[in-house]
Amino acid sequence: MKQTGKTIVFRADASLQMGTGHVMRCLTLADTLTASGAGCHFICRAHDGNLAAFIRQRGYQVHLLELVPGVPAQANPLAHAAWLGASMMQDAAETAALLSHLKPDWLVVDHYALDARWETPQRRHVARLMVIDDLADRQHDCDLLLDQNLGRTDADYVARVPAYCTCLLGPNYALLRPEFAALRPYSLQRRQKGALRTLLITMGGVDKDNATGHVLQALSGSSLPLDCRITVVMGATAPWLNEVTTLAETLPWPVDVQVNVSNMAQLMADADLAIGAAGSTSWERCCLGLPSIVICLAENQRFITNQLKQCGAALVLEPPNNENFPHQLSIALNSLVTQQVFLQDMSFSARNISAGNGTSLIVKTII
Structure with missing residues (x-):
């Protein structure tokens, strides 16, 4: 391995409220940086549902910040302020104290509750600063910005x-693990028939509102072929995991509930259709040309879902906690079963959005 001598620190959180996506995409970048000879550290806050143990299992040192109860709302006016678990200035001070010892070449920040007021105080302790954002809703003080969203x-x-x-914008820079690009030729080749025999359901690593359960219940009114196989992927911290596993056993199709999978790219490549949440996983599906029914679970996913819909890369449904959701899902599935050309059309639209080599492009910029 070529040693770069660079030290990279990531500031990102996971929780039952915000999910796991921010940490997971930072891990993808960290893995590729590590393979290039860099040393990576993570700074995380101890939210319920944090991934500190998982990050350590992946071989990285985690500096865990304690939750601070009773932070007044006016301490952070950003839309996602409640996700931080401390005031912005306290988080900035605690992070700066760690950075003063680590002396990183790069600080990578992936957090909707932080902006330039937090980033500027870190400047004295870091050589360069990178921000990963999806919202374009606040000021940043950074040398490199990544927003991987379509549009x-x-x-x-x-x-x-x-x-x-320097701004790196669009899904060509999406932080995907290398196995997605590696499986792209296989995945695109097998979609030429446009059949629907395998269904993948991925509603996020946490799925605190049990969207997975709502989807499984809604499937009963659809015309999925009886020989269809269903795979459900959930995280170990998902609060509805046991209920979903029990519900899966009652469906007329074979349902395999998998937890904390390490072969998501293979599962997507082998699936004919995905029902999933928006977010970073959208670009994984696009890389593999996987047709999708995307469910918008939060307002901050609205931009992504609108762009996917406009491009014809996915069908988009509103959150499943409304009485019309079962009917809407049934209509969508029935159209895909009876007119399989729709699957092929979605696949062609999706595959043109991302080729899956964004992580390597970003690492070249950093290194």
Whole structure:
């Protein structure tokens, strides 16, 4: 391995409220940086549902910040302030104290509750600063910004970052693990028939509102072929895991509930259709040309779902906690079963969005 001598620190959180996506995509970047010879550390706060143990299992040192109860709302006016678990200034001070000892070449920040007011105090302790964002809703003080969402343009950030900041925008820079690009040829080749025999359901690593259970219940009114095989993927911290496992046993189709999978790319490549949440996993599905029914579970996913719908890369449904959801899902599935050309059309649209090599492009920029 070529040693770069660079030290990279990530500031990202996971919790039952925010899910696991921010930490998981940072881990993807950390793995590729480590393979390039860099040393990576994580700074996380001890939220319920944090992934500190999982990050350590992946071989990284985690510096865990304690939760601070009773933080007044005005201490952080950002839309996702409640996700931080401390005031922004306290988080900034605690992080700076760690950085003063680690002296990283790069600090990578992936957190909706942090902005330039947090980033600027870190400057004295880091050589360069990278921000991963999806929202384009706040100011940043950074050298490099990544927003991997479809439809993002320079105009979204020109007034939100310094003039010298390099912006990497769009799904061509999506942080995907290398196995997605490796399986892309196989996945695209097997979609030429457009049949629907395997269904993959992935509603996020936490799924605190049990969207997975709502989807499984709604399947009973659909015309899925009886020989269809269903795979459900959930995280170990998902609060509804036991209920979903019990419900899966009552369905007329064979349902395999898998937890904390390490072969998500293979599961997606082998699936004919996915029902899933929006977010970073959208670009994984696009890389593999996997047709999708995407369910918008939060307002901050609205931009992604609208872009996927406009491109014809997915069918989009509203959250499953409404009485019309079973009917809407049944209509969507029935159309895909009876007119399988729709699956092929979605696959062609999706595969043009991301080729899956974004992580390597970002690492080249950093290293």
